[in-house]
Amino acid sequence: MAEYIGFIIPIVIVVIIIISIFIAEKNKFVRYSNDIRNSKSSIDVYLKQRFDLIPNLVEVVKGYAKHEESLFKEVVEARNRYNQTESIKDGVETNNDLNKIIALGEGYPELKANENFLDLQKQLAKMESQLQAARRVYNSEVNTYNNAVMTIPSGWFAKLYGYKQEEYFEAKEEEKVNTEIKL
Amino acid sequence: MIEIDKLCEELKDKYDLPLKAEHEQVSFYQKVQTALIICIVAAILINGFIMIFNHGGYEIFSGMLIIVGLVISIVVVLVVFGFISGKKVQEYNRKYTNSVGKEMLSKYYDNVNIYDGDAFGYEELFNSVGYQESYNEIWCDKQIDLKYKGKDIKLMQLDVSHETTDKDGNTEVETIFYGLFIEVDLGYKIGTKMSIVENYNLGIGKDKLEMDSKEFEDSFNVYTDDKVKSMQLLTADVMETFKQMYQNASLGFNVSFVGDKLFIRINRADSLFSYGTEEVIEKKYINEDMQDLYLITAIIDNIDYAVEANHVL
Numbered sequence: 001m002a003e004y005i006g007f008i009i010p011i012v013i014v015v016i017i018i019i020s021i022f023i024a025e026k027n028k029f030v031r032y033s034n035d036i037r038n039s040k041s042s043i044d045v046y047l048k049q050r051f052d053l054i055p056n057l058v059e060v061v062k063g064y065a066k067h068e069e070s071l072f073k074e075v076v077e078a079r080n081r082y083n084q085t086e087s088i089k090d091g092v093e094t095n096n097d098l099n100k101i102i103a104l105g106e107g108y109p110e111l112k113a114n115e116n117f118l119d120l121q122k123q124l125a126k127m128e129s130q131l132q133a134a135r136r137v138y139n140s141e142v143n144t145y146n147n148a149v150m151t152i153p154s155g156w157f158a159k160l161y162g163y164k165q166e167e168y169f170e171a172k173e174e175e176k177v178n179t180e181i182k183l
Numbered sequence: 184m185i186e187i188d189k190l191c192e193e194l195k196d197k198y199d200l201p202l203k204a205e206h207e208q209v210s211f212y213q214k215v216q217t218a219l220i221i222c223i224v225a226a227i228l229i230n231g232f233i234m235i236f237n238h239g240g241y242e243i244f245s246g247m248l249i250i251v252g253l254v255i256s257i258v259v260v261l262v263v264f265g266f267i268s269g270k271k272v273q274e275y276n277r278k279y280t281n282s283v284g285k286e287m288l289s290k291y292y293d294n295v296n297i298y299d300g301d302a303f304g305y306e307e308l309f310n311s312v313g314y315q316e317s318y319n320e321i322w323c324d325k326q327i328d329l330k331y332k333g334k335d336i337k338l339m340q341l342d343v344s345h346e347t348t349d350k351d352g353n354t355e356v357e358t359i360f361y362g363l364f365i366e367v368d369l370g371y372k373i374g375t376k377m378s379i380v381e382n383y384n385l386g387i388g389k390d391k392l393e394m395d396s397k398e399f400e401d402s403f404n405v406y407t408d409d410k411v412k413s414m415q416l417l418t419a420d421v422m423e424t425f426k427q428m429y430q431n432a433s434l435g436f437n438v439s440f441v442g443d444k445l446f447i448r449i450n451r452a453d454s455l456f457s458y459g460t461e462e463v464i465e466k467k468y469i470n471e472d473m474q475d476l477y478l479i480t481a482i483i484d485n486i487d488y489a490v491e492a493n494h495v496l
């Protein structure tokens with residue numbers, strides 16, 4: 001037995017190192033995925049907080065912008081759709097419609113002067129800033145994760161453990177224009 | 184940013200004459216001190232040569248004794264002279280800080296107060312940030328109380344080090360931090376512990392925040408308890424300012440937020456308001472000091488703006 005010790009010990013050390021690498025890589029991807037999941041859920045929280053203000057906003061704007069009935073209907077439908085699916089894509093669309101309603105204030109001076117509208121605008125502006133920050137956090141984390149999935153050697157482990165690239169939370173061009181809410 | 188050439192001219196007009204005599208005296212003391220040290224080194228070297236190239240003999244032995252006696256005499260003169268010179272330098276340093284330094288500070292700040300003793304409890308303040316560094320020596324050279332746009336600022340020139348002694352009795356001193364340590368009372372709480380640091384050792388905040396600017400990440404790491412709040416604060420403009428400031432600062436800086444306080448650590452090679460030996464007002468030192476004094480205001484301005492524009496509170 002003693003003559004095999006010199007041979008077995010290096011093999012055991014190599015096996016331990018290899019297993020440690022596999023465990024470390026697995027843990028890395030678990031950590032990245034958890035970070036992305038957390039960021040996604042904070043986006044969801046901020047979107048829901050914003051969308052909770054939709055009924056109040058529609059109520060206030062309705063009195064001044066009667067011709068925008070289709071937009072009001074659209075935003076309520078989009079919000080319901082988002083509540084059912086909770087997909088980021090639907091969230092982006094609803095948020096986009098919501099910003100269109102806020103932008104209506106520019107075309108109706110009386111609406112712009114309404115205290116309730118101003119208060120809602122303030123709340124929405126704060127939430128929009130939080131949402132944008134949450135989106136940046138999410139995209140940065142997806143970027144780190146995707147880099148790990150796409151580069152060698154961590155990409156080999158990603159494939160082994162079944163981790164795939166994640167999609168970025170991209171704001172539509174139209175939304176990008178409308179997100180700046182002037183106070 | 185203040186124009187340095189213009190400021191130097193202004194300071195020269197005002198302080199060249201009143202400080203000239205004392206500056207010359209201090210320069211003289213420093214030059215004599217250097218000359219004495221050179222003499223000691225030269226005498227030791229000569230003694231060494233005598234030992235190497237001659238082999239004994241009464242005359243040689245006597246020569247060596249004379250040189251040893253000479254070295255001891257110069258050392259005694261140097262110690263006495265060093266004591267007197269130290270006092271003079273200290274006095275001049277105080278005078279320079281209270282006149283030229285105060286004038287420089289007043290270019291950016293209000294209510295400038297320079298203290299001699301431990302006015303702020305600098306060690307407690309330094310510890311209150313929660314840096315994960317160990318040190319056993321902390322020394323404060325300057326303490327200055329300031330106001331900027333109504334915010335209270337405490338500025339300290341610190342020397343923080345860790346002294347270890349091994350089992351053979353050899354002592355090693357590692358510098359942990361040398362430079363300016365600044366506490367700013369923001370007047371509002373951003374609602375998260377956060378740090379923007381070069382070195383992970385200085386990071387406070389439980390998570391590392393992945394940033395969306397590679398250039399920013401090349402210089403800084405961000406640690407925070409609330410990623411969204413920190414991202415709201417670190418807009419593209421704020422990151423750009425930090426990058427520019429980092430490029431201008433010769434030795435780097437770190438920023439931390441704890442409660443309603445902002446802490447800035449600026450690494451430096453020389454003490455704040457160091458003076459040269461050639462002239463009363465030396466552009467090199469004025470430029471370095473003004474750069475760091477401006478950095479503090481630029482960080483405060485950027486943070487204030489981002490907090491308001493992005494509804495962080």
